[in-house]
Amino acid sequence: TQYMQLPTAEQQQRSIAAFIDATNNEALANAVCVICVREQLCKEGELVVMKDLPNFQRHLTPADAHPACKLWDGLLRAMCADRMPKYALNNNLWIGEVPLALHKLNFVETLLVARHYPRCYVFKLYPRDAHHSQSPCHLQRAMAGNVTLYEVNVTTVVDMIEGRLMPQTVQTLSSVLAITLVGTKHLPTDWLSRTFRVRWDVVFEALKWLQANNENYSDVTVSHDRVMTLPEDGIPSEIEAMIRYQDSEEAAVREREGYTMTDYMVDDAKVRQGNMRSKQRCHPYETDNGDVTPLHVLGVVDVELTRVPTSELMAQALANFNNNTQEGGYVMRHGNTPINDFPPSMQSHTMRNPLGAAFPVLFPYGRGAIEAERPVNLSLREHCKWAMQYHDRRFTTHHSFPFVVFALMQKRETMRSTHLQMRQKDFECDTLALSSIRVADLKQAAAEEARHELISNARVRALRRHVTAANGRVIGSDNTRASYRSMIWGTCLMLGGPSLWLTINPVDIHDPIAQVFAGENIDLNDFNAHLGPDSNRHAENIAANPYAAARYFHFIIHTVLETLFGIQNTGNKVHSQVGVLGRVAGYFGVVEAQGRGTLHVHMLLWLANTLNANKMQALLQQESFRDTIRNYIHANIRTHLDDLTEDDLKTMPRAPQLAYSRPHDPRTAGWQQGSHEIEQQLVRSQQLHTCSRATCLRVTRDGLVCK
Numbered sequence: 001t002q003y004m005q006l007p008t009a010e011q012q013q014r015s016i017a018a019f020i021d022a023t024n025n026e027a028l029a030n031a032v033c034v035i036c037v038r039e040q041l042c043k044e045g046e047l048v049v050m051k052d053l054p055n056f057q058r059h060l061t062p063a064d065a066h067p068a069c070k071l072w073d074g075l076l077r078a079m080c081a082d083r084m085p086k087y088a089l090n091n092n093l094w095i096g097e098v099p100l101a102l103h104k105l106n107f108v109e110t111l112l113v114a115r116h117y118p119r120c121y122v123f124k125l126y127p128r129d130a131h132h133s134q135s136p137c138h139l140q141r142a143m144a145g146n147v148t149l150y151e152v153n154v155t156t157v158v159d160m161i162e163g164r165l166m167p168q169t170v171q172t173l174s175s176v177l178a179i180t181l182v183g184t185k186h187l188p189t190d191w192l193s194r195t196f197r198v199r200w201d202v203v204f205e206a207l208k209w210l211q212a213n214n215e216n217y218s219d220v221t222v223s224h225d226r227v228m229t230l231p232e233d234g235i236p237s238e239i240e241a242m243i244r245y246q247d248s249e250e251a252a253v254r255e256r257e258g259y260t261m262t263d264y265m266v267d268d269a270k271v272r273q274g275n276m277r278s279k280q281r282c283h284p285y286e287t288d289n290g291d292v293t294p295l296h297v298l299g300v301v302d303v304e305l306t307r308v309p310t311s312e313l314m315a316q317a318l319a320n321f322n323n324n325t326q327e328g329g330y331v332m333r334h335g336n337t338p339i340n341d342f343p344p345s346m347q348s349h350t351m352r353n354p355l356g357a358a359f360p361v362l363f364p365y366g367r368g369a370i371e372a373e374r375p376v377n378l379s380l381r382e383h384c385k386w387a388m389q390y391h392d393r394r395f396t397t398h399h400s401f402p403f404v405v406f407a408l409m410q411k412r413e414t415m416r417s418t419h420l421q422m423r424q425k426d427f428e429c430d431t432l433a434l435s436s437i438r439v440a441d442l443k444q445a446a447a448e449e450a451r452h453e454l455i456s457n458a459r460v461r462a463l464r465r466h467v468t469a470a471n472g473r474v475i476g477s478d479n480t481r482a483s484y485r486s487m488i489w490g491t492c493l494m495l496g497g498p499s500l501w502l503t504i505n506p507v508d509i510h511d512p513i514a515q516v517f518a519g520e521n522i523d524l525n526d527f528n529a530h531l532g533p534d535s536n537r538h539a540e541n542i543a544a545n546p547y548a549a550a551r552y553f554h555f556i557i558h559t560v561l562e563t564l565f566g567i568q569n570t571g572n573k574v575h576s577q578v579g580v581l582g583r584v585a586g587y588f589g590v591v592e593a594q595g596r597g598t599l600h601v602h603m604l605l606w607l608a609n610t611l612n613a614n615k616m617q618a619l620l621q622q623e624s625f626r627d628t629i630r631n632y633i634h635a636n637i638r639t640h641l642d643d644l645t646e647d648d649l650k651t652m653p654r655a656p657q658l659a660y661s662r663p664h665d666p667r668t669a670g671w672q673q674g675s676h677e678i679e680q681q682l683v684r685s686q687q688l689h690t691c692s693r694a695t696c697l698r699v700t701r702d703g704l705v706c707k
Contacts, residue, residue: 001619002609004499004582004632011578013666018563020665025525028516036087038389084376087386092374096365098394101209104202105361107195107399108239111177112167112230113206115216116358165223166211167203170236179243196239200230215366216357359401362394370405380409388547393519396547410474417470433459434466481590488588488604495586496610505600506556509542510535510659514552518545527662535657553591553599561587565605576608581636583608644680652684 007015021027029042084091111117179196204227210217230236356369363369370383378386384405387395395401437459445460455461471479492498508514512522515533518541522532533541542549561567566579567587576584589603611619619625658681664674691697697704 001611001625003611004607004628006632006635007578007580007582012580015564015566015578015580016663016666019559020663022559022563023513023524023662025523028513028524030516032391035085035089036093036386037089037391038087038386039391039393040389086376086378086382088376091376091378092372093368093378093386095363095368097392098361098364099209099213101202101205102361102364105206106197108173108198108236109203109206110359110361110399111173112170112198112203113210113360114168114358115220115360116354165226166207166217166220167223167226167230169226170198170230170238173239173242177239177242179239192235192240196235197233198230198236199233200227201232203227203230210360210364213365214360214363216353216360217366355405358404359398362398362401380405380412384409393545393547397544402546413474414470417472417474434463437463484588484590491586491588491604491606495606496612497606498588498604499607499610500581500605501603502605503600503602504557504560505598506553507659508549508552508598510538510657511552511556512660512662513556514549515541517552517555518542518548524662529657529660535660538657538660550599557589557601581605581607582632585610638679641680641683644683649684649688652680654685655681656685658682658685 027041027043030039031042031045032039033045087093105113204222204224207217207220207222207227211220211222353363353366353369353372356363356366356372360366370387371378371380387405388402390396437457441457441460445455445457445464448455455464468479471477472483474480506514512520512524512527512532515538516522516524520533520537520541562569564580565584565587566577567584568575568577584605585608586606587603589601591599591601593599620629658678661678664671664678689696691706693704696706698707
């Protein structure tokens with residue numbers, strides 16, 4: 001049998017060499033397209049002379065040129081075919097450069113100058129151990145939940161108070177911003193100041209620029225009195241008053257759980273040096289408990305008043321008995337009706353673009369916003385793709401824009417799926433039954449499910465069937481993930497049982513390929529680990545640009561499948577050749593994100609000539625076949641290294657930046673010895689288990705026990 005046959009030494013070296021060639025300077029060279037100013041790999045496009053293009057005068061002459069447009073020979077810097085390309089800047093995609101006045105704004109300051117608030121914002125900052133990095137610049141962010149755009153209730157306030165005044169008051173942020181510190185130990189003051197600081201002069205300068213240049217701000221009045229209520233350089237007291245502290249760290253640890261070992265983002269020596277300075281000044285919100293310090297910023301409001309002390313509720317209730325008719329203070333909140341975030345209709349020319357008004361830093365002139373009117377239609381998904389590839393990386397490095405637009409796309413998919421489900425014939429038959437469902441019916445169904453019983457109410461069963469069918473078309477939903485099981489079983493029927501299960505978890509923080517995608521200039525052909533950005537810069541680049549990390553993951557997994565596993569996809573056909581694991585007949589991978597936001601893939605591999613259970617049982621009785629299995633496992637699966645002892649591990653220094661390297665080229669001398677040394681360093685740096693409460697220790701009756 002040819003099952004689990006190892007590749008020859010020549011085939012193995014050819015696969016490794018193909019991986020190196022696919023990750024060299026030429027393969028990763030980037031260029032900016034002059035038609036759409038998107039940054040792409042050079043191999044994804046071609047170099048042409050602009051004046052050789054047909055019809056570029058007719059399609060690329062700007063119909064409404066903005067004074068800030070940079071023109072070439074009277075045209076926007078773009079090329080075209082015989083019709084206007086949908087990604088051309090002339091297709092109302094020109095957004096202009098970000099001026100210095102807006103570039104200086106931080107997170108809170110952008111909220112103060114925005115006219116719409118995407119709700120909600122979520123920041124998750126997880127320094128896993130207290131002795132590791134304390135800089136918020138090194139920490140990645142994520143968002144959970146749906147996004148809804150709200151407009152501040154200016155219309156009502158105009159009738160009562162002063163009119164369209166900017167900036168927004170700091171008190172307004174209390175309706176869209178909440179801060180919870182979970183399981184903190186020593187929180188340096190610069191953590192909060194770097195994220196939540198406000199500078200009145202920066203806000204004032206930005207508003208004056210927007211008033212003069214952004215069409216969405218032409219009707220606002222900049223209030224000097226409001227500006228002067230902002231701090232000169234510090235955290236507003238209103239924001240500090242919103243901070244809540246939760247001393248339980250278990251929730252943070254659960255979110256952090258994943259399939260990876262401890263992530264050493266920066267060099268320990270540099271971290272300890274920085275921590276000695278930061279421990280001298282800590283924020284008042286601190287405790288001696290916990291080794292996890294996540295910072296949650298959730299755009300939520302406690303509408304049920306579950307967090308309001310009873311004493312405060314009593315005081316407010318007693319105040320209601322007062323017959324004094326004197327008018328009290330006003331509380332600023334967002335409007336009751338969410339802003340329509342769908343494409344504008346033909347009758348809504350006067351309505352502000354919701355995303356353009358919510359992100360003035362990204363669309364400084366108020367033009368080119370997502371789903372604005374344009375000659376050639378551009379869908380939400382297509383425009384988001386264009387934004388993620390924009391050459392100056394303003395969209396990918398923004399604190400919330402990627403999360404907001406991806407949430408909008410998922411909401412659109414849900415609504416589209418629901419619309420398709422409602423057009424089914426059986427839905428019309430069930431409409432009357434669904435409309436008669438009562439709350440008591442749902443409670444009874446919930447109780448039956450809790451007892452692991454079938455739902456007895458036929459109407460509730462019909463509702464559940466329609467909801468399940470609608471969710472099945474939405475990427476990332478539970479029903480979509482459940483459908484993967486059917487795909488796996490179908491593959492097993494065709495190819496037999498899977499041969500291997502593996503997890504690929506690329507280290508995006510230190511990998512030089514990820515740093516290239518983040519904009520660093522690194523020579524991959526003649527790589528020198530001592531040149532280029534240091535470990536702090538590595539972490540900052542990836543934390544600031546989640547798109548670069550996702551792009552790196554997609555690229556590296558695709559390259560591994562194509563070069564190391566020998567799987568090539570050309571058109572509608574998939575070809576397989578011998579790779580480092582032999583010949584692969586099929587694979588199935590599922591991508592997951594762990595607590596830090598990084599991606600990894602769990603994969604099942606089917607090797608060629610897979611045997612069924614009966615043949616496998618018969619061949620296992622033969623010593624030669626058992627030797628084949630043993631040799632395959634010994635060549636590809638490591639549980640220990642024979643020449644690495646426990647004493648060697650104790651004396652071997654840990655290499656925190658091991659990932660900042662390139663694999664040894666098999667076409668050079670000494671590559672086997674060099675690869676073996678890297679494997680030893682990998683064991684010492686990542687595969688040496690150390691117990692901690694953040695990873696494996698669990699509380700039992702006998703104390704802390706490693707799981």
